[in-house]
Amino acid sequence: MNATTGLAIFFLIWWVSLFAVLPWGVRSQHESGERHLGTDPGAPARFRLGRTLLWTTLVAAGIYGIGYGVYKEGWVPLDRLTAPYDLSK
DSSP states (O other), X not given: OOHHHHHHHHHHHHHHHHHHXXXXXXXXXXXXXXXXXXXXXXXXXXXXXXXHHHHHHHHHHHHHHHHHHHHHXXXXXXXXXXXXGOTTO
């Protein structure tokens, strides 16, 4: 796998991970009791973008590392993945 492909795969994993990490630790204005005029009660009271991006990067790096190990190191051989489908017939 070349660097461009690896970077593209990491970006896709990062982007999907972002949506999984976004709700971590977020309290709505309704839950925290801090209501700002003109905003929805379900809006975050305090959004920490830096923390969210850091956690997203860590989660994506872990997922990418496992995927890279499976691909490059052969932790799961391809014939084991295709065995249930018996593609030789």
